[in-house]
Amino acid sequence: MNPTPDTSTAGNGGNFDPRQAAALLDQTTQQTRRRLEPAQPWLLVIRAVVVLAVFGAVWLNVRGQHPYQHPTAAVIPVVIIFGVLNLVATVTVARRATAGVSGRTRMRWAEIAVGAVIWIAVFAVMPALAGAGVSDAVVYGWYPVTVPLIAAGLAWAGITAARADWRRCSIALAVAVTGAVALSAGPAGAWAVAGVGLCVTLLAHAAVIVWQQRRSVVRP
């Protein structure tokens, strides 16, 4: 790496070599991209592993059921805790990264509320479905796996498209597509398909962010 000059006292560019300038431009841009990124790659990788573990555990729990009934009660608190921790970690990291930033980079409370309301509404419908006599395969299989992904994915895609944030819009659409594909896998298989699909989507998102952050400005 080329040495970068001491910038604390620099007043003019008299001795500022173009190679030093290129190194400083790249270094500053890459540091800024890392520090202002609302979705930190390390958090996305942790989330990918946890998603695979949680959905995989549920799939192992239900795959032998004929006919399909539901995951054991012990799984439900794990899924709820994961959902809440995920939301809190996402919001905390995003707000810390975008502190002092005004404009469309910053996540707005209204957008966070839309996400939370969709998740709550989707799961609030479950007891109504069970009460209406809908089969266990739908109420405890297809519905809780696929509908939250499709609903949240499409809502988030709409929000990010309105901000012209096409990277996040693509990821949100991939989440919705994962939910739609899981619909075709049966009530037990839906958990496995959704787990693998979300894991791959999150890892891909982390990889894209790292690539974008390391991309050189001077040497494209």
Place this chain on the structure above:
Amino acid sequence: MTTEELDPLIHVPTRLKIVATLAALPDGDSLSFTRLQDMLGLTPGNLIIQLRKLEEAGYLSSEKTRNGSVQKTTVALTSNGRKALDAYTQALRGLLNGL
């Protein structure tokens, strides 16, 4: 191509860092003075001087807002500032290719 072709307003380490930091934000987004200062590790006095020079050249805009007794200053790169940095980067590329 010579270093004289590089925009002298940007071709200064401190100002290059300021412009590069603000350019990493999406067009139209702004950054508070305190966060910018924290990110660049500059003294308030030095940062104010450099920001003033860039603002006088039309490369960035600043806005002061008051919330009760607290005053907040935000700065953003203007479209002229973005164009100037693009031209600077192009010139830098040309120079590096010739080295």
